[in-house]
Amino acid sequence: MSKLLVLNGSVIPSEKSNSHEMARIFLEEYKQANPNDEIITLDLNKLIVGTKTLTTETFSTYWSDEEGMKYINQLKEIDKLLIIAPMYNFHVSGMLKNYIDHVALANQTFSYKYSTKGASIGLLDKLKVQILATQGAPKGWYPWGDHVAYLKGTWEFLGAKVSDPILLAGVKVEPLGSQTPNQIVSTISEEIKKAAKAF
Numbered sequence: 189m190s191k192l193l194v195l196n197g198s199v200i201p202s203e204k205s206n207s208h209e210m211a212r213i214f215l216e217e218y219k220q221a222n223p224n225d226e227i228i229t230l231d232l233n234k235l236i237v238g239t240k241t242l243t244t245e246t247f248s249t250y251w252s253d254e255e256g257m258k259y260i261n262q263l264k265e266i267d268k269l270l271i272i273a274p275m276y277n278f279h280v281s282g283m284l285k286n287y288i289d290h291v292a293l294a295n296q297t298f299s300y301k302y303s304t305k306g307a308s309i310g311l312l313d314k315l316k317v318q319i320l321a322t323q324g325a326p327k328g329w330y331p332w333g334d335h336v337a338y339l340k341g342t343w344e345f346l347g348a349k350v351s352d353p354i355l356l357a358g359v360k361v362e363p364l365g366s367q368t369p370n371q372i373v374s375t376i377s378e379e380i381k382k383a384a385k386a387f
């Protein structure tokens with residue numbers, strides 16, 4: 189039995205959210221293939237780990253047992269991570285960045301200790317990651333903003349094995365722009381189901 193953690197990095201209410209619709213399809217398929225797995229959800233909208241930004245004021249408590257360390261330990265206990273990641277202003281949500289700021293910690297999730305020539309090693313080497321991403325613009329519109337590359341690179345840096353990310357792009361322009369999340373996501377549901385079965 190594996191443990192799967194779902195991270196909600198969307199600010200859109202679930203019933204109106206494209207990325208949540210992707211996650212619903214993914215998890216339905218995943219549960220069929222892995223009926224005994226434990227699924228844990230973190231809604232970053234509602235948790236300090238998602239809403240607290242690293243500042244001079246918060247620095248001293250940021251990696252305390254109740255904050256960063258709690259979620260770092262959780263990442264060491266789980267087997268798989270599903271990340272719901274829409275683009276906001278050319279990047280992941282501030283909440284998802286806050287979460288990563290809490291868990292990307294030297295000597296806990298990565299280390300320079302055993303490295304040579306400035307490289308590092310990731311310490312989350314048992315973790316598998318699947319990214320479900322959305323963006324309003326078609327893929328490649330912003331050469332300076334690639335939130336999927338940022339996420340994939342970050343989790344690989346931390347040692348995780350990242351499956352091919354699924355990006356649903358162009359949701360704010362036609363032909364998708366005028367459709368419901370259900371209709372929009374149906375255009376890639378087969379890809380989502382395939383990834384869920386293989387995860």
Ligand SMILES: Cc1cc2nc3c(=O)[nH]c(=O)nc-3n(C[C@H](O)[C@H](O)[C@H](O)COP(=O)(O)O)c2cc1C
Binds near residue numbers: 205276322325
């Ligand atoms: C505040 C805000 C900022 C956004 N910024 C961008 C952006 O910079 N680039 C882009 O392609 N889409 C942008 N979008 C569109 C969202 O990525 C898209 O609508 C996404 O599907 C919203 O999240 P959801 O998938 O949970 O529905 C933005 C949406 C909102 C609400």
